[in-house]
Amino acid sequence: MEAGGVLRRYPKELLCGEYHANAKMIELSLRVRNAPLVMRNVLGIFIEKGIKPLSGFITQIEENLFQIGFFLDISNLKGEVDDLMKEIKSNEDVIDIIVSQETFNGIIIDTLHFPLTAFDEKSFTFRVETFGGILKRLYDKFGTGAAVILYEMGLTAGESKVKSIIKKHRMDKLKILKLIMAERIAKGWCIPEIVDFSSKGAVIVCHELFECLHFKDKQDKSISQFFRGYLAGIFRQLFNKEVSVTEVECIAKGDPACKYVIEVKS
Ligand SMILES: [Zn+2]
Numbered sequence: 001m002e003a004g005g006v007l008r009r010y011p012k013e014l015l016c017g018e019y020h021a022n023a024k025m026i027e028l029s030l031r032v033r034n035a036p037l038v039m040r041n042v043l044g045i046f047i048e049k050g051i052k053p054l055s056g057f058i059t060q061i062e063e064n065l066f067q068i069g070f071f072l073d074i075s076n077l078k079g080e081v082d083d084l085m086k087e088i089k090s091n092e093d094v095i096d097i098i099v100s101q102e103t104f105n106g107i108i109i110d111t112l113h114f115p116l117t118a119f120d121e122k123s124f125t126f127r128v129e130t131f132g133g134i135l136k137r138l139y140d141k142f143g144t145g146a147a148v149i150l151y152e153m154g155l156t157a158g159e160s161k162v163k164s165i166i167k168k169h170r171m172d173k174l175k176i177l178k179l180i181m182a183e184r185i186a187k188g189w190c191i192p193e194i195v196d197f198s199s200k201g202a203v204i205v206c207h208e209l210f211e212c213l214h215f216k217d218k219q220d221k222s223i224s225q226f227f228r229g230y231l232a233g234i235f236r237q238l239f240n241k242e243v244s245v246t247e248v249e250c251i252a253k254g255d256p257a258c259k260y261v262i263e264v265k266s
Pocket residue numbers: 209212222223224247249250251252257258259
């Protein structure tokens with residue numbers, strides 16, 4: 001069974017922007033109490049006015065305080081956006097409402113929310129393609145030097161990940177590893193599968209790893225350095241021992257997934 005013990009998974013779109021060539025779009029951000037009630041009322045207004053939600057999010061900020069964001073297609077809205085805002089604001093549980101109406105030839109971008117956080121931690125995103133391009137450039141320019149740098153970057157990231165979990169939670173080693181691997185799915189890194197785990201090491205298979213996707217079927221050897229270092233950092237921190245990580249299979253050389261063998265040195 002795959003990581004997380006789920007049988008199916010669907011793509012997740014981060015609230016970033018929408019492109020609809022012929023639609024009239026706005027973005028709304030609401031700060032509310034009693035979120036279920038407000039949601040029902042606000043969605044009721046949308047239904048009444050023919051407003052189509054395109055994407056959005058809801059998140060609890062503190063006890064009974066929620067942030068809600070929406071991209072809306074208001075092509076069928078009769079009347080002014082200001083009136084729509086007033087109607088939503090008249091709900092006593094709506095504390096604040098802000099709107100963005102700036103579009104760029106059918107594109108609207110989320111400019112109402114910052115910073116971006118993932119699991120309450122400040123984050124930023126990279127396109128997989130951009131990162132792949134960066135890696136390719138680094139390898140072209142610096143060859144094995146790039147490999148060392150990327151491995152070291154991964155190592156630091158892996159170590160700091162374990163440290164931050166240990167600081168907040170009490171868990172055994174396997175639980176920590178499982179948590180970190182599950183989070184890789186949430187953050188779009190890959191779909192990892194822990195095939196084997198013991199005090200001597202582990203075998204981890206990663207599907208669709210962001211680091212190797214750009215090189216899929218283009219190399220004659222394994223390409224991953226950052227994620228290989230990341231795993232090394234995790235295991236080094238978990239076991240407090242030196243480790244070696246080998247990527248024995250890689251999508252870059254035509255394998256179906258990237259497979260890592262981790263050895264904890266005694
Ligand atoms: Zn790989």
